[in-house]
Amino acid sequence: MTWAWTWYVVALVALNIAGCAWLLMSHSRRRAGDPKPDETGHVWDGDLTEYNKPLPRWWINLFYITIVFSVGYLLWYGVGHLRGFGHWSSRTEWAQEKATEDARLEDTLRPYAGKxxxxxxxxxxxxxxxxxxxxxxxxxxxxxxxxxxxxxxxxxxxxxxxxxxxxxxxxxxxxxxxxxxxxxxxxxxxxxxxxxxxxxxxxxxxxxxxxxxxxxxxxxxxxxxxxxxxxxxxxxxxxxxxxxxxxxxxxxxxxxxxxxxxxxxxxxxxxxxxxxxxxxxxxxxxxxxxxxxxxxxxxxxxxxxxxxx
CATH class of the missing domain: 1.10.760.10 (Cytochrome c-like domain)
Known part of the structure; x- marks a missing residue:
């Protein structure tokens, strides 16, 4: 991944995280003039009503926890050329797994060497x-x-x-x-x-x-x-x-x-x-x-x- 693509992905991810946070903050609070939770102006068939009740707080908090987790994930693993605090890279992981499999293959092939x-x-x-x-x-x-x-x-x-x-x-x-x-x-x-x-x-x-x-x-x-x-x-x-x-x-x-x-x-x-x-x-x-x-x-x-x- 080039530096241009790296910064493009970083900007896109940051914009999405900020947008999710703004959406949660703006819609999880009652605004002045909103009807009370037990008031409604929508009635169907005489007894079917729709109330203006916000999402439960625990549900909103789960979304906030998800946002915090995503930020921590990016800081630890990094994006593209931007290395995270965990110094992880797919190339390093691939090299480690390859070394493990090569050693296993070497053990399998050793009895046949030179014959x-x-x-x-x-x-x-x-x-x-x-x-x-x-x-x-x-x-x-x-x-x-x-x-x-x-x-x-x-x-x-x-x-x-x-x-x-x-x-x-x-x-x-x-x-x-x-x-x-x-x-x-x-x-x-x-x-x-x-x-x-x-x-x-x-x-x-x-x-x-x-x-x-x-x-x-x-x-x-x-x-x-x-x-x-x-x-x-x-x-x-x-x-x-x-x-x-x-x-x-x-x-x-x-x-x-x-x-x-x-x-x-x-x-x-x-x-x-x-x-x-x-x-x-x-x-x-x-x-x-x-x-x-x-x-x-x-x-x-x-x-x-x-x-x-």
């Missing part, structure tokens, strides 16, 4: 905590069940573009990943003509369809692949986990394996980023969520007590 994620994956309690962290942190991109979406990897299979060892998974969670597929449209067209991108698409599709005879387009694409794409994906298209370059010989396509999707990937490039969660989660919580992710693989069944929903 490998594949070892934690055998602990139902650790996996349950990891599943909760995953739901709050990772599910927005990878889905509540870890199946991913276009541009977001499926965590329930055994395909890991950056490596699927416990150490590599933990590294991915802690420090994030940045993957860039350059746009090769102009380069390929300059080397192989207008059909160059389609030729490379044909060859790349043939890599994941073993046993099918390669056509002429795939043959031309193979030559272009070896000069442009092999540096990252390897001569056989097996990929490179150190670079995040995917294996092109399996049936999994992060951005789609159709001809149109692959044409766009090759011609226009792709850019993907996995945020670094070390600042937000810390290492122990990253290990716990890594343990849960580890259990999602079909080759690593999770404990029955912590099976994924």
């Amino acid at each position: 490998p994620i594949d070892a934690l994956a055998k602990d139902p309690g650790a996996v349950a905590i990891g599943r909760t962290i995953f739901a709050n942190t990772c599910a927005a991109c990878h889905g509540s069940a870890g199946h991913g979406a276009t541009g977001f990897p499926d965590l329930t299979d055994d395909i890991w573009h950056w490596g699927g060892t416990p150490e590599r998974i933990l590294e991915t969670i802690l420090d994030g990943r940045t993957a860039v597929m350059p746009a090769w449209g102009e380069t390929l067209t300059a080397q192989g003509g207008a059909s160059a991108v389609d030729d490379v698409v044909a060859y790349v599709q043939s890599l994941s369809r073993p046993g099918q005879p390669a056509d002429a387009a795939a043959g031309r694409g193979q030559a272009l692949f070896s000069t442009v794409c092999a540096a990252c994906h390897g001569a056989q298209g097996k990929g490179n986990p150190m670079l995040g370059a995917p294996d092109l010989t399996d049936s999994y396509w992060l951005y789609g394996g159709g001809k149109a999707a692959l044409h766009r990937t090759i011609a226009e490039g792709r850019s993907g980023s996995m945020p670094a969660w070390r600042p937000a989660l810390g290492e122990t919580r990253a290990r716990l969520v890594g343990a849960y992710v580890w259990t999602l693989s079909p080759h690593r069944a999770p404990p029955a007590e912590a099976a994924a929903p």
